[in-house]
Amino acid sequence: MYYLLTWFVAVTVAWIVPRLLPYNAVEITVSQMVRSLTQGSSMISPQEYKEMVNYIEGLFGANEPLWLQYVHFWEDLLHGNLGPSIAFFPATVNKVIAEALPYDLILIIPSTVVAWVIGNILGAQIGYRKTGTITDKASMIAFVAINNIPFFVLGLLLILVFAVDLHWLPATGYTFSAIPRLTWSYLPIFFRHWILPFASVTIVSLGGWVLGMRQLIINEKGSDYMNYGEALGIRPSILSRYAMKNAFLPQITGLALSLGTVVGGSYVLEFIFGYPGMGYIMGIAATDNDYLTVAGVFVVIATVVLLANYIVDILYSVLDPRVRVAEVGE
Amino acid sequence: MSRRIPRPKVEVQSIRNSLLWSLLRERFFLGGVIVLLIVVVPALLAGVIAPYKDYLAPVGPLNSPPSAKYLLGTTGFGQDVFSQLLFGTQHTLFVATVAAVLATLIGLAIGIIAGFMGGIPDAVLNFLTNTFLVIPTFTILLLIASIVHHPGLQLEAVIIGAFSWPWGARAYRSFALNMRSRDYVTVARLNGMGGLSIALTEIMPQMLPYIAIMLVMTLNGALMADVGLDAIGLGPGNTITLGLMIGYAWGWGALVYNWWWWWMPPVVVIILVATSLTAIAIGMDRVFNPRLRGA
Numbered sequence: 001m002y003y004l005l006t007w008f009v010a011v012t013v014a015w016i017v018p019r020l021l022p023y024n025a026v027e028i029t030v031s032q033m034v035r036s037l038t039q040g041s042s043m044i045s046p047q048e049y050k051e052m053v054n055y056i057e058g059l060f061g062a063n064e065p066l067w068l069q070y071v072h073f074w075e076d077l078l079h080g081n082l083g084p085s086i087a088f089f090p091a092t093v094n095k096v097i098a099e100a101l102p103y104d105l106i107l108i109i110p111s112t113v114v115a116w117v118i119g120n121i122l123g124a125q126i127g128y129r130k131t132g133t134i135t136d137k138a139s140m141i142a143f144v145a146i147n148n149i150p151f152f153v154l155g156l157l158l159i160l161v162f163a164v165d166l167h168w169l170p171a172t173g174y175t176f177s178a179i180p181r182l183t184w185s186y187l188p189i190f191f192r193h194w195i196l197p198f199a200s201v202t203i204v205s206l207g208g209w210v211l212g213m214r215q216l217i218i219n220e221k222g223s224d225y226m227n228y229g230e231a232l233g234i235r236p237s238i239l240s241r242y243a244m245k246n247a248f249l250p251q252i253t254g255l256a257l258s259l260g261t262v263v264g265g266s267y268v269l270e271f272i273f274g275y276p277g278m279g280y281i282m283g284i285a286a287t288d289n290d291y292l293t294v295a296g297v298f299v300v301i302a303t304v305v306l307l308a309n310y311i312v313d314i315l316y317s318v319l320d321p322r323v324r325v326a327e328v329g330e
Numbered sequence: 331m332s333r334r335i336p337r338p339k340v341e342v343q344s345i346r347n348s349l350l351w352s353l354l355r356e357r358f359f360l361g362g363v364i365v366l367l368i369v370v371v372p373a374l375l376a377g378v379i380a381p382y383k384d385y386l387a388p389v390g391p392l393n394s395p396p397s398a399k400y401l402l403g404t405t406g407f408g409q410d411v412f413s414q415l416l417f418g419t420q421h422t423l424f425v426a427t428v429a430a431v432l433a434t435l436i437g438l439a440i441g442i443i444a445g446f447m448g449g450i451p452d453a454v455l456n457f458l459t460n461t462f463l464v465i466p467t468f469t470i471l472l473l474i475a476s477i478v479h480h481p482g483l484q485l486e487a488v489i490i491g492a493f494s495w496p497w498g499a500r501a502y503r504s505f506a507l508n509m510r511s512r513d514y515v516t517v518a519r520l521n522g523m524g525g526l527s528i529a530l531t532e533i534m535p536q537m538l539p540y541i542a543i544m545l546v547m548t549l550n551g552a553l554m555a556d557v558g559l560d561a562i563g564l565g566p567g568n569t570i571t572l573g574l575m576i577g578y579a580w581g582w583g584a585l586v587y588n589w590w591w592w593w594m595p596p597v598v599v600i601i602l603v604a605t606s607l608t609a610i611a612i613g614m615d616r617v618f619n620p621r622l623r624g625a
Binding site for chain 2: 014141144147150156283285290306
C-alpha cells in the first residue's frame with residue numbers, strides 16, 4: 001500500500017515537472033520533430049505543420065483543462081501506452097523501453113548483488129581484525145577513494161587499460177555487427193561488451209559496502225553480548241558469525257536505498273560505453289528534447305526501483321525475526 | 331551526539347577551541363582539507379594564473395601533448411587544457427556548492443518541521459522525503475534536461491540543488507525527533523518558548539556539527555550529479571566544466587586515440603575532490619561522535 005502511494009507520487013512527478021517549468025513542451029517537441037523530419041531535403045508544408053502541432057497538442061493534451069490532462073495521462077499509462085518516441089521515431093516509447101530494459105537488468109542486478117556480497121564479507125573481515133593498524137588505515141583510504149569515483153570515470157580508466165592499451169576488450173558496450181539475439185554466437189559477443197560496465201559498477205559499489213560493514217562490525221564488537229561471549233571464551237570464529245548476522249540487517253536496508261543511486265549513476269556509464277540500456281536511451285532522448293521518451297523511461301525506472309525496494313522489504317522481514325513478529329502481531 | 335556544548339557562556343569558547351583542535355589533529359580531516367585546498371585555491375585564482383584567459387579559444391596546435399608552453403597539452407580544438415582545467419574546476423565547484431547549500435536549506439526546513447512538529451506534517455513530509463529518496467534523482471534531472479536545454483551554471487545549480495535534499499532531510503528529521511523529547515527542550519517549552527524559537531535557539535546549535543557533515547556529503551553528491559549531467563552533454567553550453575571537458579574529450583575520440591592529457595586531468599581532479607570531501611566528513615564524524623574515535 002505504501003509502495004503504491006509512492007509509485008503514484010513518483011509517476012505524478014513525471015507529469016508535473018514539465019508543467020511547472022516555464023517552457024512550452026509542445027513547442028519544443030514540435031520544433032524537434034520538424035528538425036528530425038526535414039533532415040533530408042524534404043520540406044513540410046504549413047498544412048502538415050499545423051496538423052503536427054495539433055497532434056502533439058493532443059498528445060500532451062495541451063488543449064484540455066489540467067485535471068483532464070492528468071486523467072488522460074493516467075488512462076494511457078494504465079493501458080500501457082507511453083506514446084510515440086521522437087528521438088527514435090518511428091518506434092514507440094514502449095518498444096524502445098522493451099528493448100533497453102533487459103540490458104539494464106542484466107547489468108545492474110548482478111553487479112549490485114556481487115558488490116553487496118563481496119563487500120560485506122570483505123568489510124566484516126577487515127572490521128573484525130584489529131583496527132587502527134597501517135593496513136587497516138591504508139585499505140580504508142583506498143576504499144573511500146574507490147567508492148567516490150563516479151561509475152563512468154572508473155569506466156573511462158578501465159577502457160584505457162583494457163581496451164586501448166591491452167586490446168583485450170572492446171571499448172563500447174554494443175556492437176552493430178551482431179544482431180542482439182539469445183543465441184550461442186551472440187552471447188560471447190555480448191559478454192565481451194558487458195564485462196567492463198559490469199566491472200565499473202561492481203568495483204565502485206564494493207567500496208561503500210566494505211566501509212559500511214567494517215563500521216557495523218566495529219560497533220557490534222563493542223556491544224555487551226560480544227563482550228559477554230568473549231568473557232565466556234567462545235571461539236572468535238563463532239563470535240564473528242554472531243556479529244555478522246546482526247550487522248547484516250542495516251546493510252539490507254542500505255541495499256534498497258542504494259538502488260536509486262546505482263541506477264542513476266549507471267546512466268552516464270551506459271552513455272560512455274554506448275551500452276544500450278535505459279540510461280543510454282535517456283541520454284539520447286534528453287539531448288534530442290524528446291520529453292515523451294524520457295518521461296516514459298522515468299515511469300518504468302521508478303516502477304522497477306520501487307518493486308525492487310518492495311522485494312528487499314519482504315526479504316528484510318523474513319530475515320529479521322523482530323519485524324516478522326511485529327507483522328504477525330498486527 | 332554532541333551533548334558536549336553546555337550552556338555556561340564561559341566554557342563554550344574553550345570547548346569550541348578544543349573541538350577545532352581535535353578536528354585539526356584528526357588525520358582524515360586534515361588530509362582532506364589540505365588536498366581540497368590544493369585543488370580549490372588554484373581554481374579560485376583561475377582568472378589570475380590561467381595562461382589563456384579565453385579558455386574556449388583555440389590557442390595552439392591540435393592535440394599536442396603536455397609541453398612547457400601548454401602545461402597539460404591542448405584539446406582536439408587546440409584549446410589549452412590547463413586553462414580549461416582551472417576554469418572548469420571553478421565552475422564545477424560553483425555549481426556543486428550552490429546546489430549543496432540550497433539542498434541543505436531545503437533539507438533542514440523539511441527535516442526540522444517534520445521532526446519537531448510530528449503528527450500530520452511529519453507524516454506528509456516524511457512520505458515525500460522517502461519517495462524522493464527512492465526515485466533515482468538523476469532521472470528527474472534528465473527529465474528536466476529534456477525540456478530545459480543548456481541551462482546556465484546558476485540554473486543548473488538550482489536544478490541540482492532542488493532535488494538533492496532527501497538524504498539531508500531524513501537525517502535532520504531523525505535528529506530533531508531525538509531532540510524533541512529531551513528534557514531541556516521540554517523546559518524551554520514550559521517556559522513558554524514558541525516552536526520556531528526552540529528550533530532555532532535550542533536545537534540548531536546542537537545540530538551544527540551534524541549539518542556540517544551532511545553539507546559536505548551533499549556537496550559530494552551534487553558534484554557527482556553535475557559531472558554526470560555535463561559529461562552526457564546536458565549541462566550548460568558555451569562554458570567549461572569538469573564534466574564538459576570529459577564529455578568533449580570522450581566525444582571527439584580522445585580515449586580511443588589515447589590523447590590522455592585531455593581527459594585525465596579532470597578525472598584526477600574529480601577523484602581528488604570527491605575523496606577529500608569524504609575524508610573531511612569521516613574526520614568530522616569521528617571528532618563529533620566520540621564513540622567512533624579509536625575505531
